[in-house]
Amino acid sequence: MEDFFDLYRKDRWPTIFCPGCGVGTVMNCFYRAFSELDIDQDRVVFVSGVGCSSRIPGYIRADSIHTTHGRALAVATGLSLSNPDLKVIVFTGDGDLGAIGGNHFIHSSRRNADMTVFCINNNIYGMTGGQASTTTPHRAFSTTTPYGNMEFPFDLAELAVTAGANYVARWTVRNVKELIGSMRKALVKNGFSFVEVASPCPTGFGRRNKMGDPKQMYEWLKIKSVRKEKSEFWNMDPVDLNISGQITIGEFVDRNRPSLGSMLKSMMNNE
Amino acid sequence: MRLEAGTYFMQGNEACVEGAIAAGLRFFAGYPITPSTEIAERLAERLPEEGGIFIQMEDEIASISAVIGSSWVGAKAMTATSGPGFSLMQENIGYAAMTETPLVIVNVMRGGPSTGLPTMPSQGDVMQAKYGSHGDYEIIALAPATVQDMFDLTIKAFNFSEIYRVPAIILSDAEVGHMRGKFTVPKKSEVLERRMRTDKVWHDGFAYDESLVPRFPVFGRGFRVHVTGISHDIAGYPRTDPEVHEELVRRLSEKIIGNRDKISLTDIYNEDSDRFIVTYGSPTLAAMEVIGNDPSIGLLQLKTLWPMPEESIRHVAKNVKEILVVEMNMGQVFKEVQRIACLEGCENVRLLSKVGGEVHTPQEIVHSLRRC
Numbered sequence: 001m002e003d004f005f006d007l008y009r010k011d012r013w014p015t016i017f018c019p020g021c022g023v024g025t026v027m028n029c030f031y032r033a034f035s036e037l038d039i040d041q042d043r044v045v046f047v048s049g050v051g052c053s054s055r056i057p058g059y060i061r062a063d064s065i066h067t068t069h070g071r072a073l074a075v076a077t078g079l080s081l082s083n084p085d086l087k088v089i090v091f092t093g094d095g096d097l098g099a100i101g102g103n104h105f106i107h108s109s110r111r112n113a114d115m116t117v118f119c120i121n122n123n124i125y126g127m128t129g130g131q132a133s134t135t136t137p138h139r140a141f142s143t144t145t146p147y148g149n150m151e152f153p154f155d156l157a158e159l160a161v162t163a164g165a166n167y168v169a170r171w172t173v174r175n176v177k178e179l180i181g182s183m184r185k186a187l188v189k190n191g192f193s194f195v196e197v198a199s200p201c202p203t204g205f206g207r208r209n210k211m212g213d214p215k216q217m218y219e220w221l222k223i224k225s226v227r228k229e230k231s232e233f234w235n236m237d238p239v240d241l242n243i244s245g246q247i248t249i250g251e252f253v254d255r256n257r258p259s260l261g262s263m264l265k266s267m268m269n270n271e
Numbered sequence: 272m273r274l275e276a277g278t279y280f281m282q283g284n285e286a287c288v289e290g291a292i293a294a295g296l297r298f299f300a301g302y303p304i305t306p307s308t309e310i311a312e313r314l315a316e317r318l319p320e321e322g323g324i325f326i327q328m329e330d331e332i333a334s335i336s337a338v339i340g341s342s343w344v345g346a347k348a349m350t351a352t353s354g355p356g357f358s359l360m361q362e363n364i365g366y367a368a369m370t371e372t373p374l375v376i377v378n379v380m381r382g383g384p385s386t387g388l389p390t391m392p393s394q395g396d397v398m399q400a401k402y403g404s405h406g407d408y409e410i411i412a413l414a415p416a417t418v419q420d421m422f423d424l425t426i427k428a429f430n431f432s433e434i435y436r437v438p439a440i441i442l443s444d445a446e447v448g449h450m451r452g453k454f455t456v457p458k459k460s461e462v463l464e465r466r467m468r469t470d471k472v473w474h475d476g477f478a479y480d481e482s483l484v485p486r487f488p489v490f491g492r493g494f495r496v497h498v499t500g501i502s503h504d505i506a507g508y509p510r511t512d513p514e515v516h517e518e519l520v521r522r523l524s525e526k527i528i529g530n531r532d533k534i535s536l537t538d539i540y541n542e543d544s545d546r547f548i549v550t551y552g553s554p555t556l557a558a559m560e561v562i563g564n565d566p567s568i569g570l571l572q573l574k575t576l577w578p579m580p581e582e583s584i585r586h587v588a589k590n591v592k593e594i595l596v597v598e599m600n601m602g603q604v605f606k607e608v609q610r611i612a613c614l615e616g617c618e619n620v621r622l623l624s625k626v627g628g629e630v631h632t633p634q635e636i637v638h639s640l641r642r643c
């Protein structure tokens with residue numbers, strides 16, 4: 001693969017994404033990671049739910065299924081079980097994965113279902129115009145938290161680690177090199193691999209939190225993100241204490257528990 | 272092993288499982304719920320023997336989602352549930368209709384609304400099966416009345432679903448699901464497969480011919496097709512133009528309605544009668560007893576509920592003085608029969624309704640017939 005448009009559908013360009021949106025960076029990083037690996041594009045299926053982040057598969061020149069809001073992981077489970085030779089890759093957002101699809105996220109991690117999941121966490125519901133999501137920071141503003149968010153956010157990466165995923169990492173869109181590296185690792189991992197990308201949504205999140213300019217959002221990500229090795233919360237909570245508003249970045253788990261598909265296969269072979 | 276030809280004694284739910292396996296089921300995802308659970312339990316044992324996959328998901332939304340995924344890699348896939356689970360599945364039933372995903376859903380109906388009567392039969396989900404998801408769309412629904420029907424109609428449901436690329440729903444009920452009885456497995460059952468896309472053109476994955484049913488571009492073979500629940504053109508790409516939406520939505524309905532005759536399965540008994548009973552599902556058994564004792568009464572058994580077998584209903588309505596619809600709800604098929612019979616000038620259509628969780632007795636039907 002030599003060209004960006006070997007991976008993406010040129011006939012669908014330009015995309016629907018706003019200027020300054022982190023989704024474009026994620027697509028670029030994914031191209032870099034994917035093109036470096038020897039994966040047959042005709043043997044990959046891309047799956048997503050609904051949201052801006054979930055629009056990525058529609059731009060990829062491969063079999064792709066844009067499902068209902070929150071259900072990507074459950075659809076991906078059926079796909080990968082019925083044809084274990086296919087590589088199944090999911091793109092999702094924090095609302096799609098953490099709110100409406102939260103239960104499928106927990107259980108796909110627990111089953112160690114065979115799929116790679118990339119979640120673009122922009123702390124907001126971008127597609128529907130900036131409502132609070134399960135990862136909106138405490139006291140941040142959104143159209144549905146006009147007085148500030150009184151709830152505390154969800155830590156998606158921590159959830160995946162605890163529930164049983166084989167590989168879990170989190171980076172911001174600023175950590176391009178690390179992100180590409182983790183994407184590559186996740187793509188070749190058996191079982192459930194998960195990469196969360198903290199990403200700017202200047203339109204839905206930034207504007208209401210005095211960061212309407214994408215540059216301010218990048219600056220915010222820089223200030224808020226702390227490598228896990230340097231995190232002062234590391235001893236208390238190895239993944240994150242999201243409550244503090246810190247975005248802990250790094251690789252959180254890399255293990256080789258047997259995947260769902262491999263367990264079913266050994267059962268069928270009476271092993 | 273698929274059941275060999277012969278006669279068997281089983282529960283309705285078990286016969287459904289054997290029908291599904293005979294039809295080539297490769298994937299089942301489900302969540303336990305009375306009175307459908309035996310289907311999942313038997314498949315957990317039977318499917319791995321056949322080299323197929325069984326998985327218990329975290330809920331019914333996940334179940335139908337996994338079935339959708341499985342269907343897109345070409346597997347014949349099914350789920351089974353009852354009222355509360357069927358309600359949870361509604362969004363993705365519409366999604367499967369919109370994306371033309373073949374799949375089979377067994378709904379072993381129990382008393383509703385809500386948790387209702389978990390262990391007792393009802394036929395309260397007939398309208399939900401057709402109209403439960405948002406927007407205009409068509410599905411196919413079949414209603415078994417016997418253990419034999421559970422086997423036969425399950426195979427038919429797969430055939431219809433594959434041929435028309437549409438969700439096919441088996442509207443069974445607690446009575447039929449839990450009934451034990453004899454059924455025959457024929458030497459050969461007709462099993463149909465979906466028409467697959469073979470050429471490698473990948474920018475018109477939803478192109479269709481005069482059948483109105485696009486050939487299926489199965490995932491993993493290089494078609495590079497995009498599937499979405501958003502209104503889409505023949506490339507599968509999202510489109511918001513009213514013309515594209517209209518063409519799609521009308522075609523999704525027309526491909527089913529246009530084949531109503533082929534999909535309508537009905538049995539007519541005592542055809543020359545001028546008083547007719549109309550039934551589907553378990554009340555049919557009581558009606559059979561009634562007409563067995565009194566051949567002057569006719570019976571129309573609907574095995575297909577959606578699309579409604581209008582021709583058969585009109586045919587019966589033409590020459591009769593009276594039609595009695597017997598169903599375990601407050602009159603869902605009744606209103607359809609009333610509407611259709613009216614087209615033939617038959618205005619005397621009555622309802623014998625029961626919602627208490629018990630099947631009608633033959634006496635209740637006889638009594639109701641006498642009243643007119």
Ligand SMILES: Cc1ncc(C[n+]2csc(CCOP(=O)(O)OP(=O)(O)O)c2C)c(N)n1
Pocket residue numbers: 050051052053054069092093094095096097120122124125126127128133201
């Ligand atoms: C069942 C259902 N409920 C609500 C919606 C409306 N909806 C579409 S996208 C979305 C939120 C998406 O948020 P996220 O997954 O974070 O993606 P983003 O747009 O921020 O990338 C919502 C609520 C829907 N499509 N379906």
Ligand code: SF4
Pocket residue numbers: 016017018020021022023052053122126127200201202203204205
């Ligand atoms: S709304 Fe936010 S997430 Fe969606 S495209 Fe715009 S910037 Fe990106």
